[in-house]
Amino acid sequence: MSVITVGLLGFGTVGKGVYETINKHQERLQAITGKEVKVTAILVKNIEKHALPEKEVLLTDDFQKIIDLPKLDVVIDAIVGKEPGYTYMRQAILRGCHVITANKEMFAHHGSELKTLAKKHNVSLGFEATVGGGIPIIQTLKRLLNANKVERIEGILNGTSNFILTSMREERLSFEAALKIAQEKGYAEADPENDIEGYDAFYKAVVLSELVFGKGPDWGRSTRLGITDITSEQIDIASSLGLRFKHVASLEWNKDAVRCEVKPVLVGESHPLYRVEGVQNAVSIDADIVGNISLQGPGAGMFPTASAIVEDLIHLDANDFPDVFEEGKAKGEEAVMPVWALLGDTHSLELPNGFEFLGCSSDNAVIVKASEAAISSIACQKLTAYQILGDYQFSEAQAGQVQPV
Template sequence: MDVIKVAILGFGTVGEGVYRTIQTHGDELQATLGKRVEVASILVRNKQKSRDIREEVLVTTDFEEILQFPQLDIVFEAIVEKEPTFTYLKQAIQKGCHIITANKEMFAHHGEELLKLAEEHHVSVGFEATVAGGIPVIQTLGQLLKINRVQYIQGILNGTSNFILTEMREKKLSFQEALTQAQENGYAEADPTNDVEGFDAFYKSMILSRIAFGEQPNWQEVEREGITSITSELIETAELAGLRFKHVASIHKAGDNLTAIVKPVVVGKEHPFYHVEGVENAVNVHSDIVGRITLQGPGAGMFPTASAMIEDLVYVCQTNSSGPRPEKSGTATISDKNNETKQQWLIHGHVKNYIHPSITWLEQINETTFIVEATKRDVDQLNQQEQSLRYFTILGEYEPIKKPVKVL
């Protein structure tokens, strides 16, 4: 019987999830692929640690031992950081292996190089798990990009940050209390910087940008902000207005200008992100024919991420394709709405008799919180005068309750 032999690099939460899924869903994989999938080797950091792995599987700390296997078809990579994973995957491709990765930081930096190398060696790259856990956003974009032109993308891309914001709102916890809860539940690492400072969502948005628009914005020009400055007071104030804080990555084109923003926003009840809670992720794709598509599902955890990697296994075996790689010309553009188009904003802080012809003061929530309609340039100017202000974009239409605005 033909066998597909795979190696797994890393045996943490994701690597173990891939291994266990192959064991529990072997019959389904064989029925789908016509071949049995067999884990031949696993790369670990500590060989002495007790693990529930079959005796016939090579468990090693040396990647060279894995490369020396006479038959190796697919390498799953479930480690972290850019190196040595990038080097490992290049070597696997050069050996003639398909690769499947969940490493968003490495792939954001080196994905294009890996895709080109794989093309030269006639193998495939699966990277569904790099963006939104169990949500099939990569394959969905691949289908959309055949005819539809993507206009812009918004996403809740980090389950840990979304969990923290949900806990702060629902249980009235402080940021630190909610973070501790996330760590106890296994959603956040001991060092949560990548999650709570927005780096994780940033890397994922760069991967999405490459798929949807054929390019990435200048990384140094991306506005990136995490959730560490979101206080219980801000969350409670937003609730008074019927709004919820979410950490959202947005990518859009204005002419030839590709812009990405990764930061906290507030969403109204009509927006699809309003009910995305806990560790859930969601991606909103706007395209010129189908309009808006929202994908939502588990964005973190052992089996959601393993699910994406196993589906990639099936995809690369059946199609020998590295997924969507659109050209720059394959997308539509929209007007620049960051600086020139009026938006609604939640403004928090003390404002004294500030009058600006382009700012419409819609509603006063309490003594220090207002809803306004203005361009980003206008609220930036307001912030320069009143430097203690915080302001957040409102996604979705906000309907004022007609409270008087005392600032005027």
């Protein structure tokens, strides 16, 4: 039986998960691919910190020794950071190797270039593991794009921030207390900035944008807001209105560009992301033919991420990307005025022109329709505005009868 030889870059949590999955499921992989799949080399930073998995496996801290191997079919990138991952992937493609990456930051910056290079050299580039961990969002979108045009994507793409918001609501904790628990459980790093400030979700949104729309968003015009300013009091107010805080990445085609936002929002019970709790990730897709579909599952971890990588491994079809999105062909719809919850001391709130009052809850929440520009104009009134996604209707118990001043 012929062999698919694999060079594995990185032997941390993800790398070990990939190695173990390939070894444990060898019979299934052989049945699918018709070949033995074998990791023949592993790249690490510090050889002394790692035990050699098998005697015949090359364990090295020198990538050149891997790229120079006489036989090398696939290179799997399980390291982090823009470099040296980008350089390694480029070298592997130039050699004629199929490549698979879980490196979301690197791929957000260089994915478009690497796809073009892979097509030129007739090799496959797998990146399922860059978004959503064990959720097969990339493969789903590749197939969906054969007939459908995706109009909008909303997703909870970071399990750490979702766990913190869930814990704050369910356990009535402060942000700091919920973050500490996330760190103790291993869901958050010692330096959690990448997760709680939205960088991780933004990188994943860029990857989805390039796949769906054929281009990434303008990074300078995109919105990226974290969850550090959300208080337990705000979460209680939202709950009284039947709303939940979620840290959501949104993508949609807007005229001739991609609109990308990563920010805390409020969702009601009818929204697909309402019941996505803890470290779960989820993606809600609106397309012109199929309508709305949602995918939910574990967003990170050793084996969910390894699952995504191995799925790419068994789909080594060269140039397996949809054609570039045809700009301007998205379904046109009239702009819908966003709905907002204004949280804070609303007792003496004065709403200027451009606001449609929808209801209020005592003196700490007012629900309005308004443009983003109008919302910005009342920032000086010491209120925090959170957009409400999806359809939201007041119940009689929630809707106040008194208009603000």
